[in-house]
Amino acid sequence: MFKTTRNLFLATSLAVTWMLPATAGNIPDLQESAFWKSEVENGNLPPVQDRIPQEPLIVDLSAKGREFGTPGGTLRTMVTRSKDIRQMVVYGYARLVGFDENYKIVPDLLESYENEGNRKFTLHLRDGHKWSDGTPFSSEDFRYWWEDVANNELLSPSGPPDFLIVEDKLPTVSFPDETTIVYEWEDPNPDFLQSLAQARPPFIYRPAEFLKQYHEKFADPDKLAFEVDDARVKSWAALHNKLDNLYKFDNHQLPTLQPWLNASSGKKIRHNFVRNPYYHRVDTNGVQLPYIDVVEMEIVAPGLVAAKTNAGESDLQGRGLAFRDASILKKGEEQGNYKTLLWKTGVASQIAIYPNLNFADDGWREVLRDVRVRRALSLAIDRKTINQALYFKLAHPGAMSVLPASPFYDEENAQAWAQYDIDQANALLDEAGLDQRDGNGIRLLPDGRPMELVIETAGERQEVENALQIVTDNWRDIGVKLVMRPLDRDILRNRVFSGNTMASVWFGWDDGIPQAHTSPAYLAPTDQVFLAWPKWGQYYQTGGEAGEPPDMPDAERLMALAHDWEVATTDEEREAVWSEMLKIHANQLYAIGILNGAPQPIVVSNRLRNVPEKAMWAWEPGAHFGIHRPDEFFFAD
Template identity: 85%
Template sequence: MFKTTRHLLLGSALALLGMLPATAEIPANLQESAFWQSEVDSGDLPPAAERVPQDPLIVDLTAKGREFGEPGGTLRTMVTRSKDIRQMVVYGYARLVGFDENYEIAPDLLAAYENEGNLKFTLRLREGHKWSDGSPFTSEDFRYWWEDVANNELLSPSGPPDFLLVEGKPPVVTFPDEMTVVFEWEDPNPNFLQSLAQARPPFIYRPSAFLKQYHEKFADQEELAFQVEDARVKSWAALHNKLDNLYKFDNHELPTLQPWLNASSGKKIRHSFVRNPYYHRIDSNGVQLPYIDVVEMEIVAPGLVAAKTNAGESDLQGRGLAFRDASILKKGEADGNYKTLLWKTGVASQIAIYPNLNFEDDGWRDVLRDVRVRRALSLAIDRNTINQALYFKLAQPGAMSVLPASPFYDEENAKAWAQYDIDAANALLDEVGLTERDRDGIRLLPDGRPMELVIETAGERQEVENALQIVTDNWRDIGVDLVMRPLDRDILRNRVFAGNTMASVWFGWDDGIPQHHTSPAYLAPTDQVFLAWPKWGQYYQTGGGSGEPPDMPEAQRLMELAHDWEIASSDEARAAVWTEMLKIHANQLYAIGILNGAPQPIVVSNRLRNVPEQAMWAWEPGAHFGVHRPDEFFFAD
């Protein structure tokens, strides 16, 4: 009944593809980094042979069709919010296991793993692997997180993260030796490995040697009390949580396993990240990655990203750019010494309208919950005109569903209720009983109010506002008055979560290219972030503590199916779950997709190498640049 993971069965083949260590020892051709040479010469840093693991991950760039690079240089990029320095963890994409360029899961920080029927996962660490401060990365870091953080009521009041709970039960976690960690469940947890590979990973380990200084179980009590007072926080737990920011990446003292470490303290306009001297990846020429010495991340106003990129002030930029910027970026290529690539996007829909089925207004909620209304609204959108006006016909009009790159793609789902048909839309609204209109031709709700459908946006993407202007004209033809209301992103989300928003606009599902190993939980009411059912998501996330239980049959069926996927014992059974869930979404239109596959401008310095000409820009799976391995990018000069 047990099966061994594919990577173990094909270990030698994957090593040839540059995805697994080709050797189990430090290569004889290992080179010292010029960036750290003076520290090595002064004795402040051990030589490279003592810094890398005994079995480093050796990358054969030739097998991947890439060039070998020379270390050095500073890469400039931009973000629009100070908290987005966390993108360095996203782009760095050092994970226990991660997606390769084919979106298959492979070991990264781990030397190997064993999967026995999705019930028992044995994680094998690399001998001699170290954190960025030189402390050992061992099973103690996993034990510390599991026993002293995740199961400490003061540090983690809600207990271990949800993805580790199967049928409501946590795993049994054991630590047979320094290099081995075992997670074992009574029932299958097929989503475990994919969760570890996420853009925002659920760190199931911590730099224990560093954090024990701030834990009441291990620290000197007098020193800890002084640290708490000095930090002006209420307790040791508050101090520990403040410093324990592996994802936020804003504590420059916290050790990391990422390719670059934060070299800046406090809030700045420009943050610097320098190469991690203990990084575990090496190219087959003996050069320790990353090739680039320093990443400089500047925080700029959202409206300035395209202009500053156009002026040649970024060496690698995707975030903050939209397709509407492509023409001006193309014009600036010669003077800016860069090229503009157009990558595909991996979201299920570039623009999607989310009617809030949990809207607090009873009259509107009843109307929005009638699937005929949602179908009518979808049929009354001229997607081809939007595609022509916004994307020069380079996007794909259609409903929100998975993309052709997914094995679950179904053209019928992609076209469901997405043809432009004003007559059919009007007929559906008449069938609902919304036949009365005011003198301006706007339909009236059963309580007599005009059918003014307020759609709130984050106000960050001009193409959203432009698309809604076209939809406004379309919907007037069916007697619906669209009112657009731009808001700050955080305000918008809080209003949706509270049930105060009638409808909103956002991207579609982050992962538009799910595979057999992808959990379909995001298709079910398991998270308030899906803006059509925030209250249902809250109910699930809080175990019934807040929100509302799903009270529509199709939504309840989605919850059943998500659970069926979790306990399924074969890919065939999991595929059947995906198929039914996608069909429900196609019929119910919880989100009204407009188009997908809109090109994403990626600006790359002419000096930068190994950036793919054609690729996928996706948060999940892929971590934007992460899956394309920026630690392998280098400057040609």
């Protein structure tokens, strides 16, 4: 990409006060970064005014209440798995459209977009925008993905992604000119823009100039055959897919649009990501973002993140930390030269128990499908004690529902079947026909087996196991024996998906703060990852080729409502769908939430600026740090 050794180191326009429309008259005088200055002077890189789009995204930091930064420095952070270097794409959060700090969708990589009734979306690129290798970012990158990747059976056997399929029909996609792309459906696709803004975005474009070297339609056959043989893969398609990793971020040769590009090849303990010289954002002082030159991401064992952070070895850390670490992190602040912030979390429940309604055991399946049993289990959890013991009363006990920051919040839903009431729980279990007990006071199933409820965990969060210890004591009072079984995360999920897990525990919905534009599909049996109905989710995801169709009335109603939202034409209709779906979940307790809003420790170097003191730590929407724009963080010295 660059010839020197440095490379080896290496919308409808919405009214947003901090984002200024770029015109020839208001683009500030641009400043060349010290990091790339020698490359420019040596002729290996164009000057900054030739690198950014003609109409860059101009960020007014003063309007956001932030400081203007000085470029430079290396930011240290940690992850616990090699594949989690993809967090640089999450944190970088360069999207066609993205959420601002108020969770409104705004143009980012796009200069603007037009939405005509959620049926026709016209996307306008920034003239002169370039990939990190200096090649044009144009409609050809969208055409290449749509025609030569998404609709190529060898590269995409299942075809284009589901979010582009509306009423079983694909969109018409056209490319009128170099900076315009048009997606058009016969029926509304209200989820289109939100999908583009996700933490893990569905990239509907590819760096065409780079990837055409590995596509049989464009590449020289002899050269391609050599590349396939050299990579030791079976076909050109396998090679193409191996290199096409915009999200995984593990191919350092693949051009990117993110604020930092991968400058490390192969597996390493430390990966370096250097500033993208062609990044499309500048501040009103003419400084090209990101401010920080290099991000150093170290891969460490999960149990070491808190200790190494406490020792001052991370400048910005959220992943790998839990509330239990807060006290020791606070104690190490002075010596480690950092501060510990407590952000709110955006998941619908910090800890949620998922009875598996698709459990392979017929006797247990019938018991778990009885809503009276699920309600009794919920009523018999002492949430206040768990909150006191684990979170010093800083979390919010309650059922799994959306959080107060969502316009769909309803206090009745949030507290449904969440009061600690042993008497009512016992009465419900008796009413459900589980009124017989063995000599130890454990209730008996209809087939005579003791009611030993096995809950499997990923074994990653001590707070989960501590909470379940309290629940174990609670449930003993209603004649239910809780058996906890810690497993590896991948093993747990595979067991759940295959129907071999009786119940499991995980976070609640990732998105606990849905807005009017948010699809409620995750409230319906559309995905196996909702651990209460893996088989129903598989059935939907595979078009009926795997899994089981939903066979409970309320679950079938959820599917119908999710479809109603997709075809709705007004916000009022969509809001009504949300309200009914949330009410069904509150009544049916497909997942038994324990509490939400548990504080997330965020460790920030005392040298680092523009990191918000109070914020939301959420995967969706928000991409953890992404929505807070790390490209605007900088070191004060």
